[in-house]
Amino acid sequence: MEEPKQTSALFICARNEIMGSRELAPRVPLSRFDEVYELDGNSTDGTREFWEELGATSINHVKKGEIFNKAAETTQADNIVFFAPDGNENPDDIVKILDLLEEGYDMAIASRFMKGARNEEDNKYLPLRKWANQGFTIVVRLIWGGTLTDTINGFRGLKRDKLAQLNLESSGFDIEFQTSIRFLKMGWSVAEFPTFEGDRIGGASSASSIPTGLLMCRRVWKELWGGKKKI
Ligand SMILES: Nc1nc2c(ncn2[C@@H]2O[C@H](COP(=O)(O)OP(=O)(O)OP(=O)(O)O)[C@@H](O)[C@H]2O)c(=O)[nH]1
Numbered sequence: 001m002e003e004p005k006q007t008s009a010l011f012i013c014a015r016n017e018i019m020g021s022r023e024l025a026p027r028v029p030l031s032r033f034d035e036v037y038e039l040d041g042n043s044t045d046g047t048r049e050f051w052e053e054l055g056a057t058s059i060n061h062v063k064k065g066e067i068f069n070k071a072a073e074t075t076q077a078d079n080i081v082f083f084a085p086d087g088n089e090n091p092d093d094i095v096k097i098l099d100l101l102e103e104g105y106d107m108a109i110a111s112r113f114m115k116g117a118r119n120e121e122d123n124k125y126l127p128l129r130k131w132a133n134q135g136f137t138i139v140v141r142l143i144w145g146g147t148l149t150d151t152i153n154g155f156r157g158l159k160r161d162k163l164a165q166l167n168l169e170s171s172g173f174d175i176e177f178q179t180s181i182r183f184l185k186m187g188w189s190v191a192e193f194p195t196f197e198g199d200r201i202g203g204a205s206s207a208s209s210i211p212t213g214l215l216m217c218r219r220v221w222k223e224l225w226g227g228k229k230k231i
């Protein structure tokens, strides 16, 4: 008997990303998804209206840390893919993420640090954010095992039923990091593939390095002692 068709939802996460949205939208494979949403962080530059015109259902007032929980409660689709139209994420990789989920992986991450990948800071003399990212991933591997190379990138897809079980409490830029740790704790399957991270197209970064780094440290500490009870 034929397997029932899996359903998929795309979540575009943006706050004032009109320039990137305009440039990248033609390459976003909207027709591969049964549902398309834009989770918006109070954009004032027309980002919401732009995606709505393309057929997306826009949901406003969604803070960065609420994105994963919001997606899990918004859709009943089997597969959820997140995409940020800020220039960092290559829209051509969206289908790679979706294919891995359809193949059966519980989560698929576009890695900026695997062999063959490119990170935004690769041509910098002192790639501090890259080192910090890799440092946090080493800590995660030492504590929770696995072979992940990029525990922090938000460019990923997840099975909705798994995401809904995670009981995420994160409220900021550590949301993806927390999700990676919890997937490892649960022993769920995670696939990675190399991605080519682009430069920001417009707008402004809202992830400042030091507060984000401190948030990650706190996250490791909390997951080490209390996180398990939350699942
Ligand atoms: N819905 C929502 N989206 C947000 C919020 N803050 C940032 N974003 C979007 O989330 C996406 C991913 O952001 P990140 O790549 O993690 O952070 P960033 O601000 O782009 O920082 P850099 O990548 O370092 O430049 C981007 O498209 C942002 O516009 C927010 O509070 N709510």
Ligand SMILES: [Mg+2]
Pocket (backbone or CB within 6 Å): 084, 086, 088
């Ligand atoms: Mg970005």
